[in-house]
Amino acid sequence: MELVRDIPSLKKIVNRVRKEGENIGFVPTMGFLHEGHLSLMRAARAENDFLAISIFVNPKQFGAGEDYEDYPRDLERDRELARSTGCDLVFYPAAREMYPEGFSTYVEVEGLTETLCGASRPGHFKGVTTVVLKLFNLVAPHRAYFGQKDAQQALVLRKMVEDLNVDLELLIQPTVREPDNLAMSSRNKYLAPEHRRQAPLIYQGLQEAQQLLQSGERRAGKLKKRVQEVISRSEDAVIDYVEIVETGRLHPVEEVQDECLLAVAVKFGNTRLIDNVLLEV
Ligand code: AMP
Numbered sequence: 524m525e526l527v528r529d530i531p532s533l534k535k536i537v538n539r540v541r542k543e544g545e546n547i548g549f550v551p552t553m554g555f556l557h558e559g560h561l562s563l564m565r566a567a568r569a570e571n572d573f574l575a576i577s578i579f580v581n582p583k584q585f586g587a588g589e590d591y592e593d594y595p596r597d598l599e600r601d602r603e604l605a606r607s608t609g610c611d612l613v614f615y616p617a618a619r620e621m622y623p624e625g626f627s628t629y630v631e632v633e634g635l636t637e638t639l640c641g642a643s644r645p646g647h648f649k650g651v652t653t654v655v656l657k658l659f660n661l662v663a664p665h666r667a668y669f670g671q672k673d674a675q676q677a678l679v680l681r682k683m684v685e686d687l688n689v690d691l692e693l694l695i696q697p698t699v700r701e702p703d704n705l706a707m708s709s710r711n712k713y714l715a716p717e718h719r720r721q722a723p724l725i726y727q728g729l730q731e732a733q734q735l736l737q738s739g740e741r742r743a744g745k746l747k748k749r750v751q752e753v754i755s756r757s758e759d760a761v762i763d764y765v766e767i768v769e770t771g772r773l774h775p776v777e778e779v780q781d782e783c784l785l786a787v788a789v790k791f792g793n794t795r796l797i798d799n800v801l802l803e804v
Pocket residue numbers: 551552553554558559560562563668669670671672673696697698699700706707708709
């Protein structure tokens with residue numbers, strides 16, 4: 524497994540691999556790898572000849588006052604975990620390598636980025652799409668893998684790939700959870716012990732709404748209320764949003780008819796957690 528930090532070395536390897544006719548699978552990450560990341564890497568490993576990942580805490584997707592500086596980082600640990608999945612290449616650039624002096628071009632997907640996390644984190648998705656398109660151009664993968672955990676991100680990136688004719692297949696993998704159903708996240712490490720104990724209420728709320736839907740309740744207001752009630756059993760949980768949107772344009776719905784996304788963002792202290800489930804009738 525090779526670890527490269529600079530763009531010329533990366534291009535050299537990628538060009539060689541493509542010349543040999545091998546398929547490249549790519550998993551972009553911000554590091555501090557957990558089973559969620561590893562599940563994407565295993566899928567990519569199984570479906571491609573060559574597995575590349577990136578580890579880059581992208582400053583452009585963090586807003587002022589967010590946790591860019593504090594975001595967990597541990598290259599040595601990540602390196603071992605990547606190696607264990609049979610990864611061939613880790614791209615680990617410095618911020619200056621990705622954004623040299625004078626960098627001034629951005630990618631913005633309109634329409635899908637104003638709601639949900641886009642509403643609470645202005646500029647976040649612009650940072651995500653910009654870095655991911657740069658990484659796609661650098662790694663030139665045949666397939667790229669993203670997690671359903673960040674559902675809006677995956678849909679925004681899928682739209683970018685479609686609109687800008689990016690020549691790759693984008694695959695979305697299921698959310699990996701802790702044994703108590705909390706969605707795995709690099710940020711879980713920051714939860715205070717009492718918050719960690721309460722955090723599974725997030726998925727419990729999503730599940731109870733799914734059950735309510737199964738029993739015939741299709742009104743979005745009632746389903747959202749159930750999620751809010753369950754999460755509010757924790758006195759420390761501060762709900763950012765509970766929303767039900769259709770999966771095409773992410774517009775809120777009054778009633779669940781076709782496939783919808785039930786998505787939540789909750790803060791425990793300074794730690795913001797997101798989760799979601801697909802609703803089907
Ligand atoms: P991150 O390092 O948080 O930017 O995540 C990198 C990729 O891993 C993104 O495509 C995420 O959606 C995905 N991911 C993060 N957590 C999970 C999880 N619990 N299950 C599945 N995929 C995940």
